[in-house]
Amino acid sequence: DTGVSQDPRHKITKRGQNVTFRCDPISEHNRLYWYRQTLGQGPEFLTYFQNEAQLEKSRLLSDRFSAERPKGSFSTLEIQRTEQGDSAMYLCASSPPLGEREKLFFGSGTQLSVL
Amino acid sequence: GENVGLHLPTLSVQEGDNSIINCAYSNSASDYFIWYKQESGKGPQFIIDIRSNMDKRQGQRVTVLLNKTVKHLSLQIAATQPGDSAVYFCAERGNQAGTALIFGKGTTLSVSS
Numbered sequence: 461d462t463g464v465s466q467d468p469r470h471k472i473t474k475r476g477q478n479v480t481f482r483c484d485p486i487s488e489h490n491r492l493y494w495y496r497q498t499l500g501q502g503p504e505f506l507t508y509f510q511n512e513a514q515l516e517k518s519r520l521l522s523d524r525f526s527a528e529r530p531k532g533s534f535s536t537l538e539i540q541r542t543e544q545g546d547s548a549m550y551l552c553a554s555s556p557p558l559g560e561r562e563k564l565f566f567g568s569g570t571q572l573s574v575l
Numbered sequence: 576g577e578n579v580g581l582h583l584p585t586l587s588v589q590e591g592d593n594s595i596i597n598c599a600y601s602n603s604a605s606d607y608f609i610w611y612k613q614e615s616g617k618g619p620q621f622i623i624d625i626r627s628n629m630d631k632r633q634g635q636r637v638t639v640l641l642n643k644t645v646k647h648l649s650l651q652i653a654a655t656q657p658g659d660s661a662v663y664f665c666a667e668r669g670n671q672a673g674t675a676l677i678f679g680k681g682t683t684l685s686v687s688s
Contacts, residue, residue: 464618501680
């Protein structure tokens with residue numbers, strides 16, 4: 461596997477439930493990003509890790525959202541007490557430690573629908 | 576905060592024509608710009624990037640132009656093909672988000688045969 465992998469691809473949940481998404485970055489990439497994308501909009505930055513350290517969080521990341529990258533490899537994004545407004549595509553991206561660090565490689569995303 | 580926007584939400588071209596997709600950015604301090612292509616149900620795919628110390632960069636069938644004076648970025652696609660149909664986003668490296676990219680709203684390119 462040479463790309464960013466996200467699981468699941470689709471998630472349907474009821475309002476108030478908790479959901480967790482997983483992202484496996486490209487193996488040699490030390491930076492990992494989470495973005496959210498709603499229909500017709502560009503991706504919006506949520507948070508960013510360098511290795512296991514969470515270095516940046518957007519104001520969009522409310523206290524119901526938490527992201528982890530405990531071993532500096534895969535990452536999880538959890539949303540607690542989901543709301544209908546959380547319905548969106550959640551994209552994960554990674555970038556290499558050297559050279560073109562700004563170039564983000566995206567996964568195919570997890571489409572979340574909150575009923 | 577910074578906002579990267581696009582001039583047109585949609586662009587329709589004939590197969591074989593050249594396409595130009597435009598983008599205006601607001602942060603004069605941005606030093607890195609990138610174009611992504613996104614097909615339905617997929618994540619954004621890298622097309623080409625450019626740093627602020629350049630004004631033009633060419634790839635395979637694509638060219639990015641940067642005009643820092645008017646804060647304008649464009650993507651030119653030569654001999655547009657049906658497979659080029661997608662949503663195109665420009666993004667800049669935003670100071671307030673560290674190294675995270677800030678995206679605009681996107682332009683939907685439709686290529687007809």
